[in-house]
Amino acid sequence: MLHLGTARTALFSWAYARHFGGQFILRIEDTDRARSTEEAVRVIMDSMHWLGLDYDEGPIRQTERLPRYREVIERLLAEGKAYRCYATVEELEAMRQQQMARNEKPRYDGRWRPENARGRTPPAGVNAVIRFRNPDEGEVAWNDLVKGPISVSNTELDDLVIARGADLVPTYNFAVVVDDIDMRITHVLRGDDHVNNTPRQINIYHALGASLPAFGHLPMILGPDGQKLSKRHGAVSVLQYDEDGFLPEALFNYLARLGWSHGDAEKFTREQLIEWFDLDHVNRAPAQYNLDKLLWLNGEYLKEADDARLAKLVAPRIAQRGGRVAGPALEAVVALLKQRARTLNELADEAMLFYGPHGVDAALLRQHLTGKSLDAVRAFAARASAVAWERAALSALLKQLVGEFGLRMPQLAVPLRVAVTGRTQTPSIDAVLELIGRDAVLERLRDALARAGS
Numbered sequence: 001m002l003h004l005g006t007a008r009t010a011l012f013s014w015a016y017a018r019h020f021g022g023q024f025i026l027r028i029e030d031t032d033r034a035r036s037t038e039e040a041v042r043v044i045m046d047s048m049h050w051l052g053l054d055y056d057e058g059p060i061r062q063t064e065r066l067p068r069y070r071e072v073i074e075r076l077l078a079e080g081k082a083y084r085c086y087a088t089v090e091e092l093e094a095m096r097q098q099q100m101a102r103n104e105k106p107r108y109d110g111r112w113r114p115e116n117a118r119g120r121t122p123p124a125g126v127n128a129v130i131r132f133r134n135p136d137e138g139e140v141a142w143n144d145l146v147k148g149p150i151s152v153s154n155t156e157l158d159d160l161v162i163a164r165g166a167d168l169v170p171t172y173n174f175a176v177v178v179d180d181i182d183m184r185i186t187h188v189l190r191g192d193d194h195v196n197n198t199p200r201q202i203n204i205y206h207a208l209g210a211s212l213p214a215f216g217h218l219p220m221i222l223g224p225d226g227q228k229l230s231k232r233h234g235a236v237s238v239l240q241y242d243e244d245g246f247l248p249e250a251l252f253n254y255l256a257r258l259g260w261s262h263g264d265a266e267k268f269t270r271e272q273l274i275e276w277f278d279l280d281h282v283n284r285a286p287a288q289y290n291l292d293k294l295l296w297l298n299g300e301y302l303k304e305a306d307d308a309r310l311a312k313l314v315a316p317r318i319a320q321r322g323g324r325v326a327g328p329a330l331e332a333v334v335a336l337l338k339q340r341a342r343t344l345n346e347l348a349d350e351a352m353l354f355y356g357p358h359g360v361d362a363a364l365l366r367q368h369l370t371g372k373s374l375d376a377v378r379a380f381a382a383r384a385s386a387v388a389w390e391r392a393a394l395s396a397l398l399k400q401l402v403g404e405f406g407l408r409m410p411q412l413a414v415p416l417r418v419a420v421t422g423r424t425q426t427p428s429i430d431a432v433l434e435l436i437g438r439d440a441v442l443e444r445l446r447d448a449l450a451r452a453g454s
Contacts, residue, residue, distance in 0.1 A: 001040065001237040002047035004289065005191060005221050005229065008255045012218060013189045014053045015256065015277040025183060026058030029176065031169055036063075047238035050248050051255075052270065060183070062175050069170040072178050072208070073130055073163050081207045082162060084128035085112040107158040130163040132174070132204060140199035145216030145279045147192070152199040160200050173197050177204045185213045189279075192217040216279055219259060219286045229289055245317070245343030247305065250298040259287035267300060299342040307331040310338060310347070317348035323355035328435040336431050353421055354435060360422040360448055368415040368424070369452040376405045376412045377419055381445040389438040395430040419448035 002010070017024040026048065030036035045059065062069075076082035087095075087108075096106040110116055113133065122128065134157045141151035162174035170178070180188065195217050205212050223229050241251050253267060260283070262268070262276040302310070311330040318325055333354050334347065341347040369377060379401055387393045398416075402409055413429045420441055426432050433441050 018274040019277045023056040026055040028061045085131045086122045129161045131159040132162045181210045189216045222286045245345030250301040254294045295342040307335045310334045368418045373415040391430045391434045
């Protein structure tokens with residue numbers, strides 16, 4: 001799935017390419033057949049589409065390029081830069097245990113390098129893997145676009161497996177190098193959990209006589225507690241945020257701001273991000289996920305969103321809650337409620353006030369429809385049929401009744417809310433009454449007053 005960390009990496013790559021007028025390429029790294037399914041690929045592509053991360057080329061699937069990888073592997077074997085290794089899983093595990101017992105860093109010991117395997121016959125029934133022959137001396141160095149200069153001694157690196165099985169299916173670290181060379185990749189932005197892969201990949205670039213792309217490794221996203229982002233924090237599929245009622249432009253904006261900044265700007269458009277984006281302002285420290293900030297940002301986008309668009313997004317969510325969009329126009333309801341909502345789901349919950357089954361708890365009626373408040377509600381019911389059914393006229397009637405009965409506005413508004421909606425809290429009562437409509441309001445008042453008086 002495309003979760004927050006991967007989505008942010010894709011977004012930064014997209015913004016970098018768009019800023020410099022480059023090309024953003026979508027590559028599906030699917031050679032790990034146990035983990036790669038068509039459903040997983042579809043989720044990635046749907047998530048990219050939902051976020052608006054359009055790509056110039058792709059999707060390019062590595063499984064469609066297997067002959068090309070085999071061609072390069074054969075070249076490395078012929079040049080002595082790779083070799084076949086027949087070590088079994090059991091042998092490798094025993095080797096690892098012995099190294100750990102000696103307090104050594106576990107690593108492949110080169111036992112099937114040609115100079116070490118002279119005179120040995122490959123064991124029967126063992127499929128060889130192909131290992132890249134890593135240089136024994138020197139160091140790998142690059143100037144990381146985010147982290148600055150990094151160097152690793154070649155003595156820290158062992159001989160990497162670059163292909164497995166009878167079909168010579170390539171491993172990630174090998175396949176991406178061939179892809180980058182063939183696709184003329186100039187910049188690679190990825191999470192800093194890939195830093196350890198980069199020196200291995202650079203040595204393969206060198207072995208193939210290819211120039212290097214520029215590498216930039218983005219700091220991790222941590223949860224609010226400073227720990228690695230988990231599902232309870234928000235490490236879920238991007239499409240889950242759609243289900244949870246977030247707008248794509250809000251999550252896009254939030255991800256862009258998660259580890260990158262442009263002054264104090266918290267809210268900005270896609271066009272502004274393209275104009276402003278650079279790697280100089282990517283933070284080197286890990287970013288911290290904050291759901292409250294995302295909810296605030298989503299609420300701001302909801303307030304500005306077109307009512308017709310919101311109505312289309314909210315209608316199926318109302319249906320999921322058992323509501324039926326009949327009565328007041330959904331666009332008008334959305335326009336009233338969106339100022340208070342943080343998500344589309346909250347908006348749908350509030351819209352059930354107008355489209356859900358109506359019912360009032362008897363104890364709530366007895367609690368609020370008493371004394372002068374009850375008399376004022378009766379007076380409202382008696383006079384409401386004679387006023388223009390629009391917000392200003394209803395507001396004037398409420399103010400008039402408050403004055404006549406010597407009440408404060410909540411002493412009339414709350415009982416009226418309870419009688420008409422079954423809730424003690426709603427948006428402004430005059431706006432709610434206007435949208436529900438004269439006939440429905442008067443019918444509900446008759447029923448509530450009859451129950452209150454019984």
